[in-house]
Amino acid sequence: MRGSKRFAAGVMVLAVLAVGCSEGSKSESATGPTVTPNTAGAPAGTEAPATSDTAAVAPTDTTGVSDSAMTLEGAIAHALDYTGGTAGVASGDPIKIGYVNEEGGTPAFPESTIGIEAAVKYVNESMGGADGHPIELVKCITNSSEDSTKCAQQILADDSISVVMTGVIAQDALVAPLLDALKGQKPVIIGNPVTTPEFLASDGYAYTPGSPGVIQGIAAFAARHLPAGASKKVAVVYGDNSGGQVAFSALTEPALKALGVETVVGVPIADTAGPQDFAPAITAAGAADADAFLPLVTVQGCIGTAQALQDLAIVTPVVTTSLCLGTPMTDYLEQQGGTGIVPNNWYFGGYGYSYFIPGNDDLDSYVTMVLQYGKDEGIDNIEYTGFAASMFGNLLTVTRFVNEIGADNLTPDSIRTAAKAFAGPMWGVVGPMKCGASPIFVSVCGLQMGIQQYVDDKWVSINDGYNGQPIDPAVELAG
Numbered sequence: 001m002r003g004s005k006r007f008a009a010g011v012m013v014l015a016v017l018a019v020g021c022s023e024g025s026k027s028e029s030a031t032g033p034t035v036t037p038n039t040a041g042a043p044a045g046t047e048a049p050a051t052s053d054t055a056a057v058a059p060t061d062t063t064g065v066s067d068s069a070m071t072l073e074g075a076i077a078h079a080l081d082y083t084g085g086t087a088g089v090a091s092g093d094p095i096k097i098g099y100v101n102e103e104g105g106t107p108a109f110p111e112s113t114i115g116i117e118a119a120v121k122y123v124n125e126s127m128g129g130a131d132g133h134p135i136e137l138v139k140c141i142t143n144s145s146e147d148s149t150k151c152a153q154q155i156l157a158d159d160s161i162s163v164v165m166t167g168v169i170a171q172d173a174l175v176a177p178l179l180d181a182l183k184g185q186k187p188v189i190i191g192n193p194v195t196t197p198e199f200l201a202s203d204g205y206a207y208t209p210g211s212p213g214v215i216q217g218i219a220a221f222a223a224r225h226l227p228a229g230a231s232k233k234v235a236v237v238y239g240d241n242s243g244g245q246v247a248f249s250a251l252t253e254p255a256l257k258a259l260g261v262e263t264v265v266g267v268p269i270a271d272t273a274g275p276q277d278f279a280p281a282i283t284a285a286g287a288a289d290a291d292a293f294l295p296l297v298t299v300q301g302c303i304g305t306a307q308a309l310q311d312l313a314i315v316t317p318v319v320t321t322s323l324c325l326g327t328p329m330t331d332y333l334e335q336q337g338g339t340g341i342v343p344n345n346w347y348f349g350g351y352g353y354s355y356f357i358p359g360n361d362d363l364d365s366y367v368t369m370v371l372q373y374g375k376d377e378g379i380d381n382i383e384y385t386g387f388a389a390s391m392f393g394n395l396l397t398v399t400r401f402v403n404e405i406g407a408d409n410l411t412p413d414s415i416r417t418a419a420k421a422f423a424g425p426m427w428g429v430v431g432p433m434k435c436g437a438s439p440i441f442v443s444v445c446g447l448q449m450g451i452q453q454y455v456d457d458k459w460v461s462i463n464d465g466y467n468g469q470p471i472d473p474a475v476e477l478a479g
Helices: 005-016 072-083 110-126 145-156 172-182 210-225 242-258 275-285 299-312 327-335 361-377 387-405 412-421 473-478
Strands: 035-038 095-101 135-141 161-166 188-190 233-239 263-269 292-296 319-321 347-350 450-455 458-463
Touching (some): 135 145, 145 172, 161 172, 210 347, 210 450, 210 458, 233 242, 275 299, 361 387
Parallel strands (some): 095 161, 319 347
């Protein structure tokens, strides 16, 4: 398993890890790779993880907005402490950062742009910029491999760009041309790694556990850490596509068996399956008498799963990903007469914190700032979770690098050196960072992940950064 590229490719199914969170946030149509300098402003849409070390917190009422008590001044001060900047307004020549995101088509991730542009606005207007200079995003939108090639060419032709950031590019064919062209030329800070080319990128740096860490963490939790004790049988339903098939056979199943699970039954289900199709699949997987049930499907599949489990009266513990969060799920539950935003008692794996649990300084700061950003920009009911928050944190991290390096010494090599050496803590992500720690997922620098549970309309910290018990998949699999 450790040396398998097939194992690496398997995590493609988790490309929708947060795609489900942003199902209702599609950007407006765009044609071709538009490259536009940007210093602020954004379209609507959003979703995210959270941050910093903190003591365990009590279950918290959830209304869809974190109950942050952080003032705007306190939030900016906390962000300044993270970046090492100086309060004030940036001035002088801009520092250009390339930014490539998939939006305008299907799938689309405009919320990534909201997160990064909100961070740019605060850095430029309140945090003294990057080493005193304003940051300017040079945006390029991709919806095809040709777009990505043109984006890379345009970025390479601009010598003033020393580093490139990606938002979310969820298709191998789109991200591979970009990373291949930039390799060795300009380092890429990978915002949310969800594809095989991203995991294997030797000149890319992702400060999260990525899909590999999250799915292995879920397997470890289901195998060893449920209240009933070690699991002997685990049922899995997964998307019937190439990524889903490999994710189960090369990632989930081997990990569960390595962790002592005797029986692992996986059943594929078509991406186009309707709610009526999930009950037979769940029954075939043996979820009724399993110790844990892992649905690895899209958010619509999560809705079908929730309905089927109710119809079948199955109460087996459900362990899944942030994929099952999002407006479609909440709307479904409301239509069923429920009051929660996700199914009751389900466990969710992610980056180590929950944006619905207050008490985390990074997350509380982010929520305060992004909600104010929405008001300032006239964005009603801004959805601040999912990819928006991680891009906010990535921009702050790049600002930190520039502050440390100095604008006069900024080059692709100096950024690359700082990116490789970054050991955390990362804004919004639990645990230390160690780039290159995995010989397979070479770009993935995050080592740990977290689990929360939704119980009676409240989020509960289970194994995460809040209680100091995050899951380290490599440690779990090793022993």
